Amino acid sequence: MDVLTWLIPISLFLGGIGLLGFLYTLRSDQYEDPTGDSQRILSADWDDRPRP
């Protein structure tokens, strides 16, 4: 059962990365225009990132 002392912190850490990633996308306005983003992928225009 010693392996648990490694596995539990690792699983929490990985999950935490996911959570931080989501919070980053939320803070950088990536959910402001979901409909537009799904359409923009079809156009050939260079599109850097959503501007605030």
Add this chain to the structure above:
Amino acid sequence: MTTATLSACPACSAAPSAEDIAARAMPKPARLTLSLPTIHCAACISAVEKALAAVPGVNDARVNLTLKRAQVDAGPAVTASDLIAALADVGYEAHELDPGSAAVTATDRAGRDLLMRLAVAGFASMNVMLLSVSVWSGAVDATRDLFHWISAFITFPAIAFSARPFFRSAYTALSAHRLNMDVPITLAILLALVTSLWETALSGEHAYFDAALTLTFFLLAGRYLDHRTRAIARSAAEELTALEVPRAWKLVNGAETATPVADLSIGDLIRIRPGARMPVDGVVTEGTSETDRSFLTGESLPVPVAPGQPVSAGEVNLTGPLTLRATAVGQDTALHRMADLVAIAESGRSRYTPLADRAAKLYAPGVHILSALAFLGWLAWSHDLRTALNIAAAVLIITCPCALGLAVPAVTTAASGRLFRKGMLVKHETALERLAQVDTVVFDKTGTLTSGAPVPTNLDAHDPATLSQVLAVAEGSSHPLSRALTTALRARGVAPAPVTDLREQPGYGTTAILEGKSLRLGRASWVGAEETATTTAWLSAEGEAPRPLTFTDALRPGAAEAVAGLKAMGLRVILISGDTPAAVAPLARQLGIDDWTASALPGDKAGRIADLQARGAQVLMVGDGLNDTAALRAATVSISPASALDAARVASDIVLLGTDLSPLPGALRTARKATRRIRENFRIATAYNVIAVPLAIAGLATPLIAALAMSTSSIVVSLNALRLK
């Protein structure tokens, strides 16, 4: 001193007030926001962005397709009208949004806050669930305790952050001595945490940390869906309000200055250009014209005005420029007083108790009593406080209204989304439930069933020579009747007669000279004809009898289909108008409405609706004018077109975004279907409780059973809501 050059006169540039005015008039380098109601695809986005970027002075333009808006970052020289013209060239309709309205620029804070809490709850529940699965699949002794402790360490901070909206709402309700859905939720979460911590400390077998977290997660998901539906509707409704950018032309030392309407004061001289709306109540000091009062009274005929006559805010100036001396501004105008009266009146929406509240009223006390009885029963039977508390917590968790919390928002989200795609904006959260009950529909005429634009009716009665004279004279005016004649005659391919000396006499008509004879097109009294009941313009050539040109108000597209559809659904359709009987009767006959009233005052409309309601009818009011506002408020549920006055749109529950009325019967059907789904969801949630509660009271519910039951019922309810599409 760059502002000095913009000042009204060089001498008064030293005066700070004049500089202020000049500075306000000068366009600032700001972000402009445009509303783009017609965009829908990837090609639209790039076309709009390219067109905007091509306007000189524009630094950056970004389209938001979800909100159907564009944000433009431009230099000071660029005005919204330049951008709107550029977009019109590539075929997109655009409107300027008022940058002063905070809703236009602010991002959705509340939604982001809920999403953040949802993410934390999701993260924590996944991890705790992982540990719980190990416990359920057989971890014992020290391992189980370790897992429980880790779960506790994750759960407590996560709940403290995520469940705060429920705690706050429950606290507010309790301090007002009320019960709402959040009270049992809060109690269940807190009791689950306390008993689980106690069990963990005593190396017990069952801990409900995962249940507390998944509960929070599902409930937050419901809350977020609910918020998002309403936020989209609200932002679009605010957008419509923002469409009328409040600016007026004030006369300062004889020069016109653009001034925000909010800064006007009594005694100011204000120039009203033809086509503009009166910003204030006032007395005409200069100029003659006609005004359109249909928004205020429902009259479709323009009213002549001359110096010395009072006008009120909201009227539209039609022909000649007018100068007003303001007699009442802002909140004191007749327009606002009428709107205030409306605000005092009891509204249909406040009389309605939402289904969710009715369910909560039955549910919350029931659950508490059940849980308390379980606690007391087990305490009396086993004399063990620990067991009794565990059972009580299990009952609360199992009955916790996960499915109930999702039952309403999941359905309204699906239904509102469906209606939004059909061009209807649901502004109020219970609007769909109320719409589903409707059995009587009351329509306003001017601006609602009709488009408010006149169409000539007797062109065939005139010979071609007359028609070409009419066209020649009509082209000299921008009066709605003249414009209607021009459009209709041009469409027939009529060529204008070669007239000279074309002059418009604001408030009366237009004159011209043809082959040495004078021609007049205008009001009956001005050309020497008898007044008639229908909307008529008269053409008189010198030495000949005046010839009438009659008009009718064009039907709004889809009006006939909407009325026919509603009647086919078995609804009673009534027409109440402030216009004259002569104007209302033919329209009612054309649409097949037998029950109609003309010359109704605003109070009559609301009174008639109250009368219908007193006899047990559930009334849907469809109207657009200020004279309809009281009726819109009084009705069970109300709809107004996007072209309606602000006050009417605010009073109504649903806004029709397009010009077409034909989606109305469909909306009623969707609302009925949605209400049926909500009731079904309540039944599903109840059925689930009937099975689960006896298990919990018997002490057979384990955390595993609780987790399974909760997830299953939530998913079933969500899937049922999705069936609406």
